Amino acid sequence: MGIEFLASLDWLKKSPFPALHRIKRELKRKMKFAHKLSLNLSELPEKDELLIRHIQDRTRQFNVNNITRTMAYEEYYRRHPEIEWAFLGHMVSRNGGWNMTDLRGEPHSRLLSAAEQNRFFQFLERGNWLIFQDAYPQFLLYEESLRREKSLFHLLPFFHVSAFMEVMWNHFWTSGDRYLLTIALVINEQSYLEKRMIQNQHYQDTILQTLEFKLHDWLSMNQILFPYYTLSEEGVPQTAATGLIGETLHRFGSLHERILLGKRLYALLFGHPDRLQGILSWAKDHPHTASRKDYWPHLFNDVNDSVPGAPYKKRLDDCQLKPGASRFYSPALQYAWSNVEHEEAVVGDWLEDWKVIAYLMGHEEHAGGGIEQAYCHTLDKIELAVMAKTAIL
Template sequence: MFLKLFLKNRPTLPGHLLKLKKDLKKKKKLHAPLPPPEARIVQDIENRTSGLNLNNITRTKAYLDFHVKFPEIHWAFLAHMVSRNGGWNMTDLKGGLVGRLLTKNEAEAFFTFLERCNWLIFQDAFPQLLLYEGSRKHGRKLFHLLPHLGVSAFMEAVWNYFWEERDSYTITMGLVVNEQNYLESRVLDNPAFKENVFTSLEFLLQDVLSMNHILFPYSPGGRTELAGLTVHQFEDLEERILIGGKLYKILFKDEERLKRVKEWALANPHTGSRKDYWPNLFNDVEEFMPGSELKPRILACQLVPRAPRIFSPRLQYAWPNQKHPPAEPGDWFTDSDAVHHLLKTEEHIDDDIKTYYCKTLQQLDLAAIAKKAILSRSQPGGEHIITQHLEK
């Protein structure tokens, strides 16, 4: 079903994807018990993954460390930058803008959703990266071990193709397709998240406010610049896959900017605070004095004179590490037509996001002020008034 729109009037697959599709159609043999050396490889990968899957900070760093060792795996750097955004979204829930719009229960529900997505992707994708590292170390393909790590049959075929062709685009998009399908049944179709997150007022506000920006910071000449994309229709699998492809192009299409984004990432360890990329606007210490009057403080991505910076806490102080139940079993891959998502597209992507993001910050600032005024008057239906105000 999720391919219906994509496959309508679909283009002919090029030769390399036809071969990959043929491989995907092959009936997979049941994997026999592993010999001890390969069983030890699987166990080591599981242990290493578990040790790094503690929180958003450890995951984000692990992706970057891997990309530094294996720069041909573009997805690892894309995952690093997207995971940074996940951490910023987590701390926003306790910060000086979004945090003022949410109740404690709402913030916890949103954090649980973001954390579960972040955890699930890492526990599925990072073993794949480590198995590639092991294949390089041993000088032979080890991707037949992927099913023993709970990874989809789709990725076994894609990794085997990458080993032969070293096609960074195809392995990146393969991982994007895999991760989004992996999340679909485990999170997006989860009744608890549907009830507590997707149908809540604040999730609707997220779309109204365009809070869901994915930002790629860099610092030419010492000033903060941002590339990226605004995400809408997060619940739609097809849209999330397309967004993943767009983010990859934004990050890797301009070699000079990619170099600067990497330099920024290496020079600024991820803390979860937006101070990491914009210290003139954000601070990980609360500067707003309790009892002070809330006034508009953001104009054109700058603070008005003498205004306190926006509170954006570090993740370690905002949220404790979480204990996760095991990932739900099952392989999403049932249709070899999924390979059509690996086709390259040539569409133009507007990646100049700074102006839109600055407008979002101003809107959030005004929304927080409006909510405080409404609550102080105990006016019924205040949240809907905020929504209507922001839609204008």
């Protein structure tokens, strides 16, 4: 655990917020009696059994690939803007898609062999799939709770969702606290990945401990980008140009750092209403294809303009294409990767210590958001790495 997390525990003990103490008591109670929980569908009322099967079917329907997941998050948020994680999930999932197509595009693909590209894609795709199959049933259960006008979160265990989220959804149902629910979902999804991927020996050996992954981190390719329109004084989106804000994660293997990143990204999205409106307007105008052409068509194209077999020449100068240089190839996902049939997720609750709630009300993370220059610098470094590799070979 990080220093910030441990420091926040002292703050938690002195917290004047009754909500945290109620959450703490309920979590401790859930953890104490978790082993006595019965999960027999046949013991449920028929109406609830049918609901569970319906939610499972709808989740599978949208959990096909990065495009369908990303679309489902956005559509849900526009139906239920009070569930702010849905839009955060949408924007982060867009970045997951861009990272997937980078592996087949330029200049990234020139750094990795076909086998390495496939390993990285399988890693990204599995994480994207896992989060959706955990988060989306929660959203659909909330939607049905609204329709029936009563809490149905006691059914979350039938979707193998952590007891942590049952407590947090029940708290949201009575309090309407969007911030606590969003940060709880950040904690939940990253902790869920930690158990099933980051600590998984297969991914440790094939991805996380490899030279290629460390190179990925060195090149700052863990940048999360949020494209946006600026707004006029009248609040009208200025669609002529797309700007970028975002954050960079350098220690992907750290659960603590990933949670703090999620808090910073949430602050970027929802901390400034005008900026949120600019991002929402951009997202509405640009259905997700996973090509980086979606946000910067002056640098990226979903058609490969490069001459096959030609030696690589540097194309960028101060984040602008040099005269005569072709745009970087950034394919749409459907032309880069086929759909994947996934094995079922390992069942088990990540929750081991109620003290994880310190992340809910810890010190706010500073979210500067300035990313364009860093992103341009990343592209420049990748080009130099490609040229160096070409020279060596």
